[in-house]
Amino acid sequence: MKIVYIDMDDTLCDYKSAFQQARRLRPDIEYPQSQPSFFINLSPLPNAIDAMQFFLADERYDPYILTAPSVKNPLCYTEKRLWVEEHLGFAYAERLIISPVKGL
Structure with a gap:
């Protein structure tokens, strides 16, 4: 099995x-990602959800x-998990790794 x-x-x-x-709606906020609900409200990209279900079902992966x-938003950790x-x-919530250093 290959880790992806x-x-x-x-x-x-x-x-x-x-x-x-x-940024268009609130140009006064330098870091929009620091606002509550920013991450929980992100839209899925086209085909991303289907692709993830494929990976989970395929025994090769x-x-x-x-x-x-976002270290500027302490809610980011929870919002990403909820998203x-x-x-x-x-099943993917159990496979979520949140790290500021991805190379670990």
């Missing part, structure tokens, strides 16, 4: 569009989500 690490922001969910929209937190459960189910 999948990033979250701009791989599973549309971080870039949400960031740009937040052992998939994990590896994502870095994963909402969009991918509890």
Whole structure:
């Protein structure tokens, strides 16, 4: 079985569009990702959810989500976890790795 690490922001969910929209709506906020509900409200990218279900069902792969937190938003850890459960189910919540240093 091959371990696969999948990033979250701009791989599973549309971080870039949400960031740009937040900057347009509130240009006074330098770090929109620091606002509550930023991460929980990210939209899934097209086909991302289907691809993740494929990886989970295929016995050749052992998939994990590896994502870095926004250190400017302590709610980020919880919101990313809740996003994963909402969009991918509890099986992936158990496969979520949140680390500021992905090379570990």
